[in-house]
Amino acid sequence: MSKVVSKEKNAERMEDIFTMTKMIIGLIVGAILGVLDVTGIHGFLIAIAVLALVITIFRLFTPLRQFSLARMIFWDGTFSYFILMIFTWTILWNL
Numbered sequence: 001m002s003k004v005v006s007k008e009k010n011a012e013r014m015e016d017i018f019t020m021t022k023m024i025i026g027l028i029v030g031a032i033l034g035v036l037d038v039t040g041i042h043g044f045l046i047a048i049a050v051l052a053l054v055i056t057i058f059r060l061f062t063p064l065r066q067f068s069l070a071r072m073i074f075w076d077g078t079f080s081y082f083i084l085m086i087f088t089w090t091i092l093w094n095l
Contacts, residue, residue: 011066011067014064015064018058018077019077020077021054022076023077025050026081026082026083026084029050029089030087030089031088033089034088034092035092038089051078055069055072
């Protein structure tokens with residue numbers, strides 16, 4: 001019984017790390033796009049590609065493979081990723 005609880009706690013902890021990683025990477029991608037003066041659809045395509053790479057890495061190398069792919073894409077920190085990316089990108093692009 002305790003192993004099941006432990007696995008669930010580890011998965012929950014890993015999910016929190018995954019969400020925070022996506023948010024931090026959103027800040028980094030936004031900063032890079034802002035400094036390089038990338039505009040429009042090219043920036044969003046780069047952001048989506050980086051997001052896909054992060055999700056793929058976490059699915060392959062962590063216990064998060066037990067969660068559905070749709071949940072990882074649409075639920076765990078994706079909105080925050082894009083908000084932070086756009087916010088950072090806009091601020092640095094306008095400087």
